[in-house]
Amino acid sequence: MNSTVNKQVYPERDQLTAIYSHPYTQTFLTFVTVGLICAYGAYWIPKKRPAGPFGLPIIGNTLQVPNLCTWQWFEKMALKYGPVAWFRIMGENVLLLSDPNDAEELLAKRANNYSARKFSIYATHYRSNNRRLLLLSDGLEFRRQRAMFKLMFRPEALHAYQWRQDQQIKKLLFDMITKPEEYAVNLTRFTSGLIMGIVYGTPVEGREEDLNAIIKSNKSFNLDGLPGMHWVDTFPWMEKLPDALAPWRQTAIQKHMEEADLFTRLALEVKERTKDINNEECFLSKAWEAQEKSGLDDLSIAYLGGSAFEAGTFVSACVLHCFMLACVNWPNFVERAQKELDDVLGDSPPSWTDRANLPYMSAVVKEALRWVPVTPLAFPHMATKDDSFKGYEIPAGTLIFPSVWNMHRDPDNFSNPRVFEPERYYQATPEGKLDPEFSFVDGHWSFGFGRRECPGNYVAGQILWGAIANLLWAFKISKAKDDKGIDVDVDPDTVPWRAGVNVEPEVFPISIVARSAKHADHIQMAWARRD
Numbered sequence: 001m002n003s004t005v006n007k008q009v010y011p012e013r014d015q016l017t018a019i020y021s022h023p024y025t026q027t028f029l030t031f032v033t034v035g036l037i038c039a040y041g042a043y044w045i046p047k048k049r050p051a052g053p054f055g056l057p058i059i060g061n062t063l064q065v066p067n068l069c070t071w072q073w074f075e076k077m078a079l080k081y082g083p084v085a086w087f088r089i090m091g092e093n094v095l096l097l098s099d100p101n102d103a104e105e106l107l108a109k110r111a112n113n114y115s116a117r118k119f120s121i122y123a124t125h126y127r128s129n130n131r132r133l134l135l136l137s138d139g140l141e142f143r144r145q146r147a148m149f150k151l152m153f154r155p156e157a158l159h160a161y162q163w164r165q166d167q168q169i170k171k172l173l174f175d176m177i178t179k180p181e182e183y184a185v186n187l188t189r190f191t192s193g194l195i196m197g198i199v200y201g202t203p204v205e206g207r208e209e210d211l212n213a214i215i216k217s218n219k220s221f222n223l224d225g226l227p228g229m230h231w232v233d234t235f236p237w238m239e240k241l242p243d244a245l246a247p248w249r250q251t252a253i254q255k256h257m258e259e260a261d262l263f264t265r266l267a268l269e270v271k272e273r274t275k276d277i278n279n280e281e282c283f284l285s286k287a288w289e290a291q292e293k294s295g296l297d298d299l300s301i302a303y304l305g306g307s308a309f310e311a312g313t314f315v316s317a318c319v320l321h322c323f324m325l326a327c328v329n330w331p332n333f334v335e336r337a338q339k340e341l342d343d344v345l346g347d348s349p350p351s352w353t354d355r356a357n358l359p360y361m362s363a364v365v366k367e368a369l370r371w372v373p374v375t376p377l378a379f380p381h382m383a384t385k386d387d388s389f390k391g392y393e394i395p396a397g398t399l400i401f402p403s404v405w406n407m408h409r410d411p412d413n414f415s416n417p418r419v420f421e422p423e424r425y426y427q428a429t430p431e432g433k434l435d436p437e438f439s440f441v442d443g444h445w446s447f448g449f450g451r452r453e454c455p456g457n458y459v460a461g462q463i464l465w466g467a468i469a470n471l472l473w474a475f476k477i478s479k480a481k482d483d484k485g486i487d488v489d490v491d492p493d494t495v496p497w498r499a500g501v502n503v504e505p506e507v508f509p510i511s512i513v514a515r516s517a518k519h520a521d522h523i524q525m526a527w528a529r530r531d
């Protein structure tokens with residue numbers, strides 16, 4: 001068959017060839033091809049991301065993350081993928097940081113980009129009406145609330161809360177001597193009683209109903225506040241659904257109204273009391289006094305109180321619980337701390353003003369903060385804009401999980417990290433006094449990072465010091481004995497953990513007895529003579 005025949009049979013083919021070979025068509029096709037390749041590159045070629053476990057389409061690694069003891073899973077992930085690891089969880093990009101230098105670089109030095117929190121339609125908007133400090137991103141409300149916290153809990157302001165601490169310590173020691181089997185409840189009762197006094201200026205006795213209501217609201221917020229707890233945060237279009245199809249909205253609003261009523265009632269009681277010139281000052285009385293200057297409205301002040309209570313009470317009790325676990329496992333440090341107390345104070349119980357003469361005690365408290373960082377993943381920060389770090393791309397919206405647990409358990413940061421060893425923080429002058437440079441806040445990362453660092457860090461140091469120094473002064477804290485008189489071991493590596501945002505061991509067998517009859521008498525009398 002010759003070409004003439006072909007042309008006659010298929011005349012269109014000739015025309016098409018002419019169109020294809022035309023220079024304009026070729027230029028056009030080249031542009032389209034290059035465009036498609038670029039689009040493919042942009043959307044499908046994997047980005048330069050840190051290593052991480054392989055995830056399923058859409059749900060990513062969600063099903064691999066355990067509900068309980070998540071920090072332990074992240075520890076294994078860091079061992080496998082390195083100190084900068086990448087995950088996709090509940091539709092979110094997650095960057096896990098296990099090296100404190102990386103966390104400081106992103107969360108502190110680049111704080112402008114890494115100080116936001118993930119906005120949660122459920123928890124931030126409906127449940128908290130955009131007032132809960134822990135969930136706020138940078139903005140006027142965030143800055144006003146942080147400023148108020150910083151002002152009230154700065155180191156120079158802490159002496160105002162000292163007498164409340166002395167009062168609650170008497171109760172803690174009395175509770176421990178009379179109900180040692182309830183040791184964990186005693187610790188929570190101590191921190192709630194103390195923080196209730198510091199925040200609202202009232203004793204906790206007789207206010208059990210309010211206390212229980214706060215605890216209940218806090219427990220439910222602890223779950224609601226976890227990233228990915230509510231579908232509407234993964235699929236924001238669900239917010240547009242009518243009420244009939246979105247029952248979660250009513251539940252969130254209901255919870256908000258209940259807690260706002262409670263926080264407001266407690267805050268207004270304080271406001272009423274500020275009219276009395278003999279009124280004892282507390283966090284909220286100062287906040288009311290400074291209201292005009294601070295620009296915070298009534299609801300924000302009510303939430304300030306609620307935030308302080310919920311952010312401070314349980315986490316402090318968790319540290320004390322972990323400290324008890326350390327006592328039964330490392331009796332040597334208990335002995336050394338008690339020797340220091342006896343040498344310096346004789347029979348008298350320690351008070352905050354004795355701190356300068358008890359350098360080892362401060363080291364014990366700091367080690368308690370390091371040994372088990374009770375907020376093992378701090379609280380996630382969020383990248384506001386696209387960024388790059390160590391050659392990786394970090395898109396806006398990525399959640400940053402600083403694993404404080406991994407940092408504290410890394411032998412490159414702390415030798416024998418699983419051992420409770422206060423000596424690592426011992427800081428004394430040649431005369432044996434506490435080094436004036438000593439601080440509970442540096443040398444570990446338990447209080448978080450950058451602009452979101454815990455604003456209650458100094459008061460937390462004071463609370464923990466008071467409780468730990470007095471417990472060690474008063475009690476022999478050691479392993480419980482079984483029926484045959486044999487020590488019951490409680491291995492910190494295998495003990496079950498009661499996990500949530502804050503972690504602590506499940507209640508374990510322990511022996512808590514007064515160190516001597518003299519100590520027991522002192523505890524009983526101090527309680528009987530309390531004001």
Ligand code: HEM
Binds near residue numbers: 135136307315460
């Ligand atoms: C040992 C006790 C405590 C520990 C270990 C602790 C730890 C933390 C951590 C890790 C964060 C998140 C930091 C971050 O996002 O980088 C935080 C935030 C916070 N803490 Fe504490 N905290 C303690 C005690 C307290 C106390 C006593 C108070 C108040 C009286 C308090 C109030 C707060 C508040 C309001 C926030 C939210 C700050 C924000 O998001 O901007 N904390 N804390």
